[in-house]
Amino acid sequence: MRKSWRYAAIAAVAAASLALSACGDQKESGGAEKPTTTAPSGGTAQSSTPPASSAATPNAEALVKANCISCHGDTLDGKGSEKKNLTKVGSRLSKEQIVTQITNGGGGMGAFKDKLKADEIEAIAVWLAAKK
Template structure:
């Protein structure tokens, strides 16, 4: 009977260890120092628009997902508010135009907020 319990335990212990290891791996990213969308500062409306329309290409921390040009962490030091609004409206390179997807007021809110990212 002891052998049966040992065999049963040897089958369950690795699964428990595997589950614990996977949980630790999943939690490892939670302590990251990067700027997440929850910690972005500024207009709540602009951040909500960013999360709804921009995060898929520009990442939750503004670092970009589709190359260095999609990094918005310091976009305000590279572009004026007007240039940012024009880019959002008309698109460019691989960025799609958002003129038909966002109102002029929403584009202005995003451009104003992004111009402060320095």
């Protein structure tokens, strides 16, 4: 009897850990990568990151992968939920509506205003609004 109680307790803790980790995998900074340098045969180091002008614009696809796929799925199909399906979200919501949804959450979605910067939310909204 005592062993079955232990197994049940271990299973409950494992299930709770999996559930919490699936929904809590949202990075605050958007998961920016550190620049790396390589020295080509010419002897001068070159950065593998894009120039500063394009670095100022957040990479929406990378932000979505870092913050959204745990609930919306790897392909943004909503994991079987039509409400969470983002594959054609631009045909349902405007960019402004998407910004509001990401910022404030609602309808089962958590708010990201404290997890993402305004320009990151904007970049994600532009990217998602194009999905029609």
